[in-house]
Amino acid sequence: MSSDRSSMQLLRHPVWIASLGLLVVNDHVLKGSGIIPGTLTGKLSDVAGMFVAPALLAALCSVKSRRGLAAAHLAVGVVFATLEMSAHATAIAADVYRAVGLHWASTSDWTDLLTLLLLPISYRWSVWASRLRPSARTIAGAGFRRHLDARHVVLAGMGVAACIATSDDDGTISPQDCDFDCDMDGVDAPEDCNDFDPAISPDAGNCPGTGEHCDNGVDDDFDGLVDCGDPQCNTACIGTLDACSLATPLDPTSGMLEGSTLLGTWALEGACGGADAPENVYRFTPTRWGTLIVEPPPSHVAYVRRDCTSAHEELPCVASDPEAETSLSIEVTPDETLTLVIDAADALSAADYAIPVRFVPYGCGDGTFDASIEECDDGNIESGDGCSPDCLVEQEVACASLPSLELAEAEHTFEGGTTFHTSNCGGASGPAAPERGFRFVAEMGGVLTVAASSTASLGVFAELDCPGATIACSAHGRAGAVSDLSVPLTAGQSVVVYVEGTADTPLETIFTMNASFEPN
Structure with a gap:
């Protein structure tokens, strides 16, 4: 008998090479091909693995004795049984493979444990093929180095690669390749339409082709349409669809929202109330970033949805509180249409209402004028002072409050003025420049002359x-x-004269204005 005794010899034996070939062909060709049943392909991998894995482990560890071969077989058996019996261990193994960039998948099936009966046969074969003595006193690794050559490196590499459980090309395993309940949702693979997602099963009623459930926020029939947005739900959602189709455009610039739930629809409800009660629906599409603020009427709730027809798209919901002021506040983005619902708390609470509502653009009310998003900014978000809560010019208010022009020399500042008038004569004027306006009505025909001066640069226009x-x-x-x-x-003609500073002119800047009128 030759003295060349090493577990590395197992990798050159025809039995090991044939087992390796079966493992590779089965995992990369037969699995998922439909040529043979998925149950059989799973068993073929296990059978081949009982010969490939122990011999490969013994060779990589440079085992030099029968006792070492037995340890290698025992280790393979323990790992195999653990992965088959413990979903937690399988998940850990999958995470380890993913961490090194490999996809690894395994399906649990207690009948796979029957292949452990092949380990004694594999052990007897490996003892005979390697011709190892019962024990050996060689230095660990010495035999490995002595018997290592290019053939062994190639075969060992192929064995390691083949022992990684594989899956379909798209990274998933077909339910047909699973023998029993792979996702442990109580439905076995042959009956489960998706045995790798416990949330999808016939019991849940959301398998493809089973139809859309109209109130769960899930695309049950996988057609890209959810709940009332799916035509299958037109009948079930008729009330919701009708209520949403009657949505009224919301204009928060008015500062007040008037309406009545006495004649509202009876289809929607919010997370904070409104069940079995009438509601009014409003549609709001902001053109700027900002915050929508609404105060719910007494005995009412207010809520916002991204999709009017879906309760699962609800954002905030606020109920009125008789003992404290409450308001709904939500940040909005440009061109995103939102649905505001004012809903009676119950059927007996329906009533007329007039509630504050406002839209505050980002930066509005901070006293710093930004011409890109504001027409004015007077440092607050109050209405009725010439600059609205959303920083738009309230021209009627500003014009009505103009003081009369004095036909004399007088000193003024820009405090209490406006910033939204812009002359068309050029110079340094602009939408951010402060101005003071003065109204003059001619009692007879003539010429009005105005002169203004200051330490700042000024312009005058009428x-x-x-x-x-x-x-x-x-x-x-x-x-x-x-x-x-x-x-x-x-005679009788009215004119407004403005003295305007520049964008960097402080409001407290003093200017002198001299006005005179020369009759014809």
């Missing part, structure tokens, strides 16, 4: 009424220079 077209303008000059203009007027 408009017909407020708002109105610019009829005269004196462009901004250098700081300290006098800006003046003359405006011919007819």
Whole structure:
């Protein structure tokens, strides 16, 4: 008998090479092909693995005795049984493989444990093929180095690669390759439409082809349409669809929302109330980033949905509180249509209402004018002061509060003025520049002359009424220079004269204005 005794010899034996070939062909060709049943392909891998894995482990560990061969077979048996019996161990193994960039999948089936009966046969074969003595006193690794050559490296590499359980090309395993309940949802593979997702099964009623459930927020029939958005739910959702189709556009610039739930629809409800009660539905599409703020009426709730027809798309829901002020506040994005619902708390609470509602763009009310998103910014988000809560010009308010022009020399500041009037005569004026306006009504025909000066650069312009077209303008000059203009007027004609600073002019800047009128 030759003295060349090493477990590395097992990798050159025809039995091991044939087992390796069977494992590779079965995992990479036969599995999922439909050529043979999935149950059989799973068993073929296990049978081949009982010969490939122990011999490979013994060779890699440079086993030099029969006792070492027995240990290698025992180790393979323990690992195999653990993976078959413990889903937790299988998950850990899968995570380890994923961590090194490999996809590994295993399905649990207690009948696979029957292949452990092949381990004694594999052990007897490996003892005979390797010709190892019962025990040996060689230095660990010495035999491995002595018997290592290119053939062994190639065969060992192929064996390691083949012992990684494989799956279909798309990284998933077909339910047909699973023998029993792979996802442990209580439904065996032959009956489970997706035996790798416990949330999908015939018992859950969401297998493809079973139809859409109209109130669970899930695309049950996998057609990309959910709940009432699926035509299959038109009948079940008729009330919801009707209520949403009647949504009224919401205009928060008015500052108040008036309506009545007495004649509302009876289809929606919020997470905080509104079941079996009438509601009014509003549609809001902001053009800017900001915050929508709504105060619910007494004995009502207010809630917002991204999709009017789906309760699963609800955002905040706020109920009125008789003992404290409550408000619904939600940040919104441009061009995203939202649904606001004002819902009676119960059937007997339906009533007329007039509630505060406002949209506050980001940055609005901070006192810093941003011409890209604001028409004005007076440092608050109150209405009725010339600048609305959403920083839009309230021209009627601003024009109605203009003071009368004094025909004399007087000092003024820009405090209490506006920033939204812009002359068309050029210079340094702009939408961020502060101005003070003064109204003058000519009692007879004549010429109005106005001159203004300050330590800052000033411009002077006149408009017909407020708002109105610019009829005269004196462009901004250098700081300290006098800006003046003359405006011919007819009897009874009204004009508004503005003195304007520049964008960096402080509101407390003092300017001197001298006005006179020369009759014709």
